[in-house]
Every structure is written in structure tokens, then in C-alpha cells.
Amino acid sequence: MLKSPDQYYNLNQPVSGDQAEGYEVPQDKISSLVESGSTYEAVGSTVVSEASTERELKQDNDYEDPDDIKQYAGVYINVDTAKKTTPPKLIKVSELQDYMSRGRRNVIKDVVKEFMVLPRGWQHPCSEAIQHESLKSKNSLSKTIPYDHTRVKLQVSGNTGESDYYNASIIKAQQGKARFIAAIGPQSIGLAEQFWRMIWQQDVRTLVMLDEDVYSYWPSKVKTSEVFGEMTVLLQEATNHQTYTNRKLKIITADDKILNVHQLQFHIWPQGGVPGDCANLIDFIKQVKTRQEQTKLSPMLIHCRDGSGSTVTFLALYQLLDVLRYSSTISIYNVIRNMREHRMDVVLTRVQYLYIYDTLQHAQLTPEKTKTFSKEFNGMDDQTMNRKAVQEFAALRKIQELNMPQQQHIGEAEENVYKNRFLESSFDSSRPVLKSKSVTHGSNDYVNATKLEDDGSIILTQDPLAATLEDFWRLVYDYKCSTIIMLKDMSTANKTAAKYWPDSGMITYGYITVKCVNTESQDLFRTQKFQVMHQDHQEPVIVNH
Structure with missing residues (x-):
């Protein structure tokens, strides 16, 4: 069902109340949040000292990778310049490409300035989370805790000793019912039990999982079930796609009531970082939207390890892609700022904030329908x-x-230039890194190849040169490649291409030995099966060529 532009208009608007002017943050607050990064006092709440905060919330977000703009974008900026507080302006959707094409360095500086003046820390009271006796175990590894006014309050029954607390926040409530719930992923069986209580009580029908590092709160095999407290979870179906898995779960209570839940698990969001390919995430969001539109008023729950970084980066894009399509103006700043009224410090890093801009730019260039049957x-x-x-x-x-601005420093380094057949080398950010030992002079962790998918499931590489034969097979061995597709035979290949396989028997390339197990000739192609072994490892890799 298509929604009208008016339904998304308020996403671009500043929050109400004393921040209704939208962008300006008091200068004294800017100084404290940018320069000191110290504790913040929530309006109308009890002041919590820095010492007590550290004592209560010892688990912080140290597991997050540093938000290294240079590593992500290939551009170094002086972060000090981001302390200047230029009020962000609404961007016309029709001018987004122009805004993003002003030079990568200029764009990054402006985006980082926006991020640095977002309200940080506690904006509202969190007394329920702070005072809860089991705070440490129930908040898992997250420093982000829910505000009192937006936390998900679990229903408790009688004198069972059940808690009403889980680290989850209601975001953008509409008509008295939550549209979204941002939560931490359960890290234990106890949290998994409360997690399912929350899903049942909030009538969640769509569940989005962005982090692999959580307690397995669903059965591992189709047509099997597991019990979590008073809930029995049955895995009915599991469909694996290239970058995500769609599971159909049935939740059954002690009194035989049933709730059907779809879990969509995205597999290539690195912990503390961002996915390497915007297109994969855009496609995933479209699949989630298709599913969520079938549930009408039921809220959607999104979780990662901390419930703030990947979770709300996803949630921001989920909403902003609609703004991009239906509205005339867009403001990433206002959307994130509004969501920080509901949950503390959502979108944790500068890289995640920049990634939202980059993904929207790619989405605007991508046809709405990318698949044709x-x-x-x-x-x-x-x-x-x-x-x-x-x-x-x-x-x-x-x-x-x-x-194009992505760095190619490693492939262009003096010690690696001779490994490239042509001037082009692999982007640093998408090259596969060789890990196994080698004996060939000049070999290191570089090979002229590119991972099309973040998980290395598809790799493109040049025909090996005589000097890179061992590196080619190291690539195959290290990434457990099950199939090699060669699109030319040796008679039509480049003159510098070296034959890299045995027609029979075995050949050794440095530390790698390749044994021909079987050969079959067809009219248009030939297939061979190789056993690839490394001198330092016992387990072989079977390859179809």
C-alpha cells in the first residue's frame, strides 16, 4: 500500500518543546558534549554523577570499532573542524545529488559537523533502568539504556517475581501503539525468555535481526521447537537468501494461544561498522517493508547487540527511504534527533551517520524495481x-x-605493482586478504581480486601471472572457494596469463599442492575437480573448475 507524502512530512520536522526551533543547541551544551564528552543531566531528573554512571554502566560500547572516516571513505578530515556548529538545513530531494557531489571532503566535513551537534547522553530520566537490581545482566553489553517515558514495560503476573524491565525503547509511537521497538539482542537464556515475553505482549509480527552475536533465541532446525519460559517457539520455515535469512516462527503460550512472527536476519552488518554494499541493505529494507506492510498496526522490532547503533541506522534508513520517495525535502539530522528523544545516542558513530547519507544517495540513483522476471x-x-x-x-x-575515491594504496604499493596485469588494482576496502603462508618471493597478503559480497562468497580476480600462481591458489584455499569459473581458454587468454592447473596428477605451487581428481569434457566446456592442499594445514579444499 502506497502512503501519501503527508504521512512522512513530520519525519523532517524538528522536535517540539524547547527545541522546536530545530537545529540550534545551546553553546554551553555544545562545548560539554563535543569537548569533554562527560555526563549529561536530563531535564527534570535527578542528577547522576559521572562516577555513579561508570559504576552502574560499566559495560560500555568499547566493542565498537573506532568510527574511522578515513578507513570508510578514503578521505582524512581534521575532526577539530567538526566542532563548529553550523545549523543544518533541509535538503531538497531534487538537489540531494548536487549536495553529495560537492567534493567528498566537503560533504564529510558537513556531515560530521551535523553529527557532532546532535544531543548526546541522557536527554530524559532513566530512573527505572538505573534503579533496577539486575541492570548489568539485563542490559547485556550496552551502555545505552531506555528512557522512562519510552521504555517497553513488560506485563507481570501475580507474585511470580517476574521483572517488567527489558532494554528496549518504543520509537515513534502512533495512535497509542508503537510502530517500532529498538532493543538489545538477548545474550542469555534468561534474556531470551524476557525477549519473547516482550514480543508476545507487544504483538510483534516482524522481527529484524542485525547482529550475529546474540543468544540463539530460536530453534536451529526447521520443524523443531524450543521452550523459553512460558513460550514455545516453533521454527516452521527458513529461507536463505544471499545476504539474509527469512524465518517463519510460531509462538505458542502455555494456554495454547498462537502468534506468528517473521524474523528477517541480515548477515553482513559488521559489528560496530556498516555494510560494505549499500545495494544489499536497500534490497533488504525493501523486503522488510513488504513483510511489515502485511502486519498493519503491529509494531516492528529491530535489534542488534546494543539496540542503538546498527538498529537505528537501519530504522533511520527504513523511514528516510520513504521520505526520499514521497517528500520534497529531507533532513537526516532531524530524523536522528527526533529518534534520540525516544532512545539514547541512537546511531552511535560518525561513520554510521555518513553511511545514511551515502545509502540515500545510492537509493536515489537505483531504480525502484531492480529485478525483472x-x-x-x-x-x-x-x-x-x-x-x-x-x-x-x-x-x-x-x-x-x-x-571512485576509494583507496587503492595497497595494490599500488611498489612491492605489489608487478602483481597487477593492468594499471587497475583492487580497492583496499573490498580486497580479499590472504592469510595462509607462502614461499614465493614477494608474496604477502595482496592479490589482485575483489570481493563482490562482504562475506567473500563471490570473488573476481584476474588470470594469474606466472609470479602469482601460489597467491591465486592461496586465495582459493583461504576463502574455501568451491567453484572456479574461467571464461577463456588458454588459446584466447592474455599472453601473460599462466596455466594454473594440472590436467592430471598434481602440481605444487609454493606451499600449495593441487591434485586433479576428475576431468569431464562437454561440447562447449570442460569441468575438472581439484583437491587443494596447504603444507601447514591438514584439511583440503575440493574445487570444481
Whole structure:
């Protein structure tokens, strides 16, 4: 169901009350949050000292990787310049590409300035979370705790000793019912039991998981069940996609009431960081939207390890992609600021904040429909097909231009230049890193190859040179490649290409030995099966070539 622009208009608006002017933060508060990073006093609440905060919330976000702008964007900026407080302005959707094309360094500086003046720390009372006796175990590893006015309060029954507390916040409540719940992922069986109580009581039908490092709160095998407190969780179906898994779960209470829940688990969001490919996340968000639209008024629950970093980066994009489509103006700053009224310090790092901008830029260039089924091609005339191809290829070229600033320092280093057949080398951010030992002179962890997917499931590489034969097989061995596809035979390959396989028997390349197990010839191609072994490791890798 399509929504009208008016339904998204308020996402761009500043919060109400004493911050209704939208952007300005009092200068004394800017100084404290930017320069000292010390404790903040919530309006109308009891002042909590820094010492007591450290004592109560010893577990912090140290597991987060440093938000290294240079590593992510390939551009170094002086973070001190981000202390200047320039009020952000609404951006016209039609001018977003112009805004993002002003030079990467200028864009990053402006985005970081926005991030640095967002309200940080406690903006509202958190007395219930602070005073809870089991705070440490129930907050897991998160320093972020829920505000009193937005926390999810669990229903308790009689004198069972159950707690009404879980580290979760209601975000953007509408018509007395939550649209979204941001939560920490359960780290123990006890938290998993409370997690499912919360899902049942809040009538959650769509569950989004962004972090692999949580307690397994669902059965591992289809058609099996596990008991969590008073809830029995049955895994009915599990469908694996390239970057995510869709599970259909049935929750059954002690009195045989049933709740059907869909869990969508995104697999390639690195802990404390951001996904490497915006397109994968955009596609995932579209799948989640399709599922959530079927649940009507039921809230959607999103969780990661801390319930603030990946969780609300995802949630911001979930909403902003609609703003991008239906509204005439957009403000990432206002959306994040409004959500920080509901949960503390959502979107934890500068890199996550910049990633929101980058993803929206890519989304605007990407056709709304990126998949075409064969039956649609059958009914498409040549003119329509050509127009579609031209539009999509133009979008790809524009996205390629956006990615050009990425660093290629490692591949262009003096010790690696001879390993590249042509001038092009791998981007530092997407190259596979070789880990196994080598004996070939000059070998290190570099090979001219690119991971198309963050998990290394698809790798592109050049035909190996004579000097890189061992490195080629190290790549195959280290990433457990089960299939090699060679698109040319040796008669049509580049003159510098070296034959890298045995037709029979075995050949040793440095520490790597390749044994031909089987060969089958077809009319148009030949298939071979190799056993690849490394001198320092016992387990072989079986490869179809």
C-alpha cells in the first residue's frame, strides 16, 4: 500500500518543546558534549554523577570499532573542524545529488559537523533502568539504556517475581501503539525468555535481526521447537537468501494461544561498522517493508547487540527511504534527533551517520524495481527494453563514479605493482586478504581480486601471472572457494596469463599442492575437480573448475 507524502512530512520536522526551533543547541551544551564528552543531566531528573554512571554502566560500547572516516571513505578530515556548529538545513530531494557531489571532503566535513551537534547522553530520566537490581545482566553489553517515558514495560503476573524491565525503547509511537521497538539482542537464556515475553505482549509480527552475536533465541532446525519460559517457539520455515535469512516462527503460550512472527536476519552488518554494499541493505529494507506492510498496526522490532547503533541506522534508513520517495525535502539530522528523544545516542558513530547519507544517495540513483522476471521480458518490446537498459546502465555508471575515491594504496604499493596485469588494482576496502603462508618471493597478503559480497562468497580476480600462481591458489584455499569459473581458454587468454592447473596428477605451487581428481569434457566446456592442499594445514579444499 502506497502512503501519501503527508504521512512522512513530520519525519523532517524538528522536535517540539524547547527545541522546536530545530537545529540550534545551546553553546554551553555544545562545548560539554563535543569537548569533554562527560555526563549529561536530563531535564527534570535527578542528577547522576559521572562516577555513579561508570559504576552502574560499566559495560560500555568499547566493542565498537573506532568510527574511522578515513578507513570508510578514503578521505582524512581534521575532526577539530567538526566542532563548529553550523545549523543544518533541509535538503531538497531534487538537489540531494548536487549536495553529495560537492567534493567528498566537503560533504564529510558537513556531515560530521551535523553529527557532532546532535544531543548526546541522557536527554530524559532513566530512573527505572538505573534503579533496577539486575541492570548489568539485563542490559547485556550496552551502555545505552531506555528512557522512562519510552521504555517497553513488560506485563507481570501475580507474585511470580517476574521483572517488567527489558532494554528496549518504543520509537515513534502512533495512535497509542508503537510502530517500532529498538532493543538489545538477548545474550542469555534468561534474556531470551524476557525477549519473547516482550514480543508476545507487544504483538510483534516482524522481527529484524542485525547482529550475529546474540543468544540463539530460536530453534536451529526447521520443524523443531524450543521452550523459553512460558513460550514455545516453533521454527516452521527458513529461507536463505544471499545476504539474509527469512524465518517463519510460531509462538505458542502455555494456554495454547498462537502468534506468528517473521524474523528477517541480515548477515553482513559488521559489528560496530556498516555494510560494505549499500545495494544489499536497500534490497533488504525493501523486503522488510513488504513483510511489515502485511502486519498493519503491529509494531516492528529491530535489534542488534546494543539496540542503538546498527538498529537505528537501519530504522533511520527504513523511514528516510520513504521520505526520499514521497517528500520534497529531507533532513537526516532531524530524523536522528527526533529518534534520540525516544532512545539514547541512537546511531552511535560518525561513520554510521555518513553511511545514511551515502545509502540515500545510492537509493536515489537505483531504480525502484531492480529485478525483472523472465515473463516481463517476454512481453517487453525492443524500445522499452532498450530504454530500461540505458537507464539502469546510466545509474550504474553514476554509482561507479561515487565509488571512485576509494583507496587503492595497497595494490599500488611498489612491492605489489608487478602483481597487477593492468594499471587497475583492487580497492583496499573490498580486497580479499590472504592469510595462509607462502614461499614465493614477494608474496604477502595482496592479490589482485575483489570481493563482490562482504562475506567473500563471490570473488573476481584476474588470470594469474606466472609470479602469482601460489597467491591465486592461496586465495582459493583461504576463502574455501568451491567453484572456479574461467571464461577463456588458454588459446584466447592474455599472453601473460599462466596455466594454473594440472590436467592430471598434481602440481605444487609454493606451499600449495593441487591434485586433479576428475576431468569431464562437454561440447562447449570442460569441468575438472581439484583437491587443494596447504603444507601447514591438514584439511583440503575440493574445487570444481
